Amino acid sequence: MDRLENNKYSPSSYKADERYLLTSKLMCCDCGALMVGEGGTSHSGKVYHYYKCVSDKKKHGCRRKSVRKNAIEELVMRKTVQSVFECNAMDSLVKHLMMWQAKENTAVSMQKP
Numbered sequence: 001m002d003r004l005e006n007n008k009y010s011p012s013s014y015k016a017d018e019r020y021l022l023t024s025k026l027m028c029c030d031c032g033a034l035m036v037g038e039g040g041t042s043h044s045g046k047v048y049h050y051y052k053c054v055s056d057k058k059k060h061g062c063r064r065k066s067v068r069k070n071a072i073e074e075l076v077m078r079k080t081v082q083s084v085f086e087c088n089a090m091d092s093l094v095k096h097l098m099m100w101q102a103k104e105n106t107a108v109s110m111q112k113p
Contacts, residue, residue, distance in 0.1 A: 018049050021073055028053040031062040037069065 020037025028035055033055040040048050049069035055062035083089055 018069075020049075020051070020069065022051060022076060026051055026072070028055065028062060028064050030064045031055045031060075033060075033062065035067070038066070 018037070018039055022035070023037045024034055026035040027033070031053065033053055035051040035053050036057070038050055038052045038057075040050075042048065050066040051069060051072060052066045053062045053064045056064060084093070
């Protein structure tokens, strides 16, 4: 049952040896379709990993070139970390975390089972 639940959003992910962190989160800037992780092997045997527009995959006319996996994942991670650690963002995160923590019930029940 767990496999069905996991595959609901990414049905082919269990087959992949490589993890594509941005599959179903990355959108094509030309046509707006999702971009999905793909891999391929050249005639020399070198393995390539990249993200490809679903419209291009299904031959629906998108001309967006594939994007190298490592390059786009590194860029997204760098920008995410940079924006999280900005002073304003960090202050806002701390404020919200403190509010959630204050709402949490920390009372320990003394009832016997």
